[in-house]
Amino acid sequence: MFFDDERSNRLRPMILNDLVAQYMNDAERAKFLGLPESCRVRERVKIVSPDNLTMGEHCWVGEGAVLDASGGLEIGEHTSIGLNTLVFTHSSWLANMALENHSGSDLIERKPVKIGKGCFIGGLVVIMPGVTIGDFATVQPNSVVAKDVPERSLVAGNPARVFQRYDEEYIEAEVKRVREENARRRALSDDPSGWGSPSGDFSGK
Structure with a gap:
């Protein structure tokens, strides 16, 4: 059974696009998503609000990654995003706390995320809203990035902190x-x- 309301009709094309994309290879999927031809996007990647995503040349996104671009997401050239990594640019925390977690709540907060060029973001990383990751930074797997990361640094942990500068x-x-x-x-x-x-x-x- 399918609902015939404004929200359902707005979401359905996105759902169908996700389904179709699963039958493409990584280069075809990147082109289908409107990303540069040199990019590669692996299976089961989910992009929320793709119109708000800017991605440079020669980027790679691993299987199962979720890129929430609803608050604005910029990824520089030659950057890799590891498998099952989650990038958030919005939060419903306050809507939950105020018991106003309904569709269209005006308590959703959005903050852009910027990931620089030449970055390596390991698998199973969580990047929180409003974070800027500098150029040539490395984020080790299983890290939670809740504050800005300096360029040319390696960070790890929960919360992530700098372990090395290069x-x-x-x-x-x-x-x-x-x-x-x-x-x-x-x-x-x-x-x-x-x-x-x-x-x-x-x-x-």
């Missing part, structure tokens, strides 16, 4: 280290044509 020289050194190790592994691998690090145990070689 500069451009540190990243350049890590890039060099990983590229050299991956080249060594590919040279020893039975399948040297793959990208990144080949699978297998190369520790004794």
